[in-house]
Amino acid sequence: MSKGFKLNYLQSTIIEPFSLSGVGVHTGRAITARIEPSETNSGICFWREDIHEQNNKIQAHINNTVIALLCTRIENSDGVGINTIEHFMSALFAMGIDNANIYVDGPEMPILDGSSELIVKALLKAGQRQQKYPASYLKILKEVSIISENGAWARINPSSNLELSLHIDFPDPGIGQQKIDYSVTTSSYIETISRARTFCMLRDVENMQHAGLAKGGTLENAVVVDNGKILNEGGLRMIDECVRHKALDCLGDLFLTGMPIFGKIEAFKPGHALTLKLLHTLMADKSAYVVKTISEDVSPARGFVNLPKSAAAIPA
DSSP: OOGGGSOSSEEEEESSOEEEEEEOTTTOOEEEEEEEEOOTTOOEEEEETTOOSSOOEEEOOGGGEEOOSSSOEEEOTTSOEEEOOHHHHHHHHHTTOOOEEEEESSSBOOOTTSSSHHHHHHHHHHOEEEEEEEOEEEEEOSOEEEEOGGGOEEEEEEOSSEEEEEEEEOSSTTTOEEEEEEEOOHHHIIIIITTOOOEEEHHHHHHHHHTTOOTTOOTTTSEEEETTEEOSTTOOSSTTHHHHHHHHHHHHHHGGGSSOEEEEEEEESOOHHHHHHHHHHHHHOGGGEEEEEOOSSSOOSOSGGGSOTTTOOOOO
């Protein structure tokens, strides 16, 4: 561990700006996102560089979420929004980046390869700089639960860390039922979560395209399953890739609180709408949580300080 990274309870941002380009999975447009450092207490902010006559700043916060199909969308008070932010938010959270500005030249984030692996690699290369003030975390005090459509449900309970227990159930035997129990750390995210790609059943592709979605979806950026067969060359990256991707998405949505959560989330048939409904229900019950300052004694296992020396060269 280098001299400047003895403490992992301070807020952090990146050191070097970087850009990532690719197609928007739903619009099919070429998109470039540029990630830059930002000030303490600024959180994650998206800026629509293609918008000039309206407020183009969109704060990544649960209060700015709006209903969207098959992705997470946030909007500002002018109705200017950005879609498909979940993979970037997931990587930023897992790597311990609290503050960053993200400038994007279109209405959604690039899908890249359908996972967050390329984002993680870029963040490692960019480096992490700790800032002046301690970070905060949201401590769960009691159970909060919701029930949604098609038998889906979710709940959150107190825990000393952030834990996920997710169970998916799809009719195609290529996916079927899968479950993951996962305690979130930066190193485990890099090794077991970040490479998991978004997925769909072939039967749903036509319906999505009729709805004006998935115009940029290909076998290069999504796992496609058809009656038990994986259509992608090379198959799956891991046997339970689908449920691991649900964990990836869930972490991105949870970061819309603007801070780490100390709680255990359990969900059956998880998805963006379910996670966001759980978060809205949680935040509406002020007796269910407390916001506290991270200290040397209580700190989430995220950030470059938690990586093995071989994982990243951490600047002093």
